[in-house]
Amino acid sequence: MDLLRSLPIGLYLEQPITWLHRIDARVKLGWLLTLMLTPISANPWWRLSLVGWLLLFTLATRLPFRVWKRQIGLVLFFSVLLFAVTLFAPDGLTVPNQNRLPADGLTQPAGNAASSAAQTAPRVDPLPQPTDYRYVLFERGNIRVTRRSVELAVRVGTFMFVLIYSTNLYLLTTAPEEITAGLEDLMQPLRRFNVPVTEIVLTLTLSLRFIPLVLEEVQNLVRSIRTRAINWKKLGFRGSTQVWTTVAEKLVDNLLVRAEQIASAMQVRGFTSPDRHQVQWHQFKLGSLDWLALGGIVVFWIARFAIGS
Known part of the structure; x- marks a missing residue:
């Protein structure tokens, strides 16, 4: 039992150094925030595409398979389990339904004549639907799957996968000192408001x-x-x-x-x-790969509003 290697907590991977390690921590933080914010108010297809892009991105980084196989397996299992629970749970949409006629029928003074006329009246079949649209997709016993429950399941499952795995990938390829140094550099304007x-x-x-x-x-x-x-x-x-x-x-x-x-x-x-002993761990300088990653963030947001809305 080795908790330092078996638990998927996103510990920093020192070797091998991939191209994702070389990207500036501030740029990677921008990508992390982008992946967390773009699923908000997005359609289900965009959310599912984020899961696919993250899987392909993991393969493109060429990280060792032994490092991320257990992590991505547990995250996928948790996301699928959450998807299944939300799928078969009640969708929470209660639509009031009121019959066109009273439940007991119309009561008239001449009860016998009215009841006999109602019994002999021809039965009217429901009109066929003009389209094949159905709100209830599957129903058997107490199990009921609706369009809203499917949409909620996709939202919850994909959001949890993107949230957990993108954070884990960020911690896996970024040293803790580099993360904190990047945050300190981004928080420099807050010093004017006496923020420590x-x-x-x-x-x-x-x-x-x-x-x-x-x-x-x-x-x-x-x-x-x-x-x-x-x-x-x-x-x-x-x-x-x-x-x-x-x-x-x-x-x-x-x-x-x-x-x-x-x-x-x-x-x-x-x-x-803090003023007497400060250690500068990293000297940040954006390179060509960093500027390319920043341009990818802009393209990603444009695709989000064009396709994901």
Whole structure:
């Protein structure tokens, strides 16, 4: 069990370096926002095309198959499961239906004559529909699929796939320091409004660096429990709860110790204030590949309003 390699959390892939690694982090952030915003109020065909483009884009990056096969498999499984649940769920569209005639028929003083006339009246068949349009696409028992439920299922399934997988691909090909440096560069205008940009970026950097430490501590504790071969059936529910409570307390203690070690290391190296110790990790400079990617964003938005509306 290796949580650092098995979980699809978008950890940075240092090797091999693909052409997607070489694109500026700010440009990739623009593409990420584009992929998240274009599905809003788009038709189902545009949403489905985004899923196909992301799959083709993954193949074009030439990332190792072992890296993204498990990640894309889990994301696809979750999206398909969400699509199926939304498809067979009630669509929430309640249209009031009122009969043209009363349910019990018209009551007249001459009840017998009226009832006999109503019984002998010829039955009128419903008129044929002028088109083959049907709101209910499938109905059998309690299972009912309508046009609205299909549209909602496509919206939810494709949006979750694009949201999760595009973010995962961005984190997979962009170093944490590069992400935070790009955000700091884009947030420079906020300094005029006394926004602590450096503090925010430093906090984000430490958060991204702390994720592998959390996974490492969880992995070590799980391995320590497995090596002890605990008989969970003999412990029962109460005993198992006590064991996992102890493990959770140990995890919190270890994480607090790690955080204290990081804080002490920062103080020793002079990180007492953002103005006294600043490290420039990356010098951003847009190249030909970056300008080509920026032009692709413009073309992508034009296609969204021309085709996806």
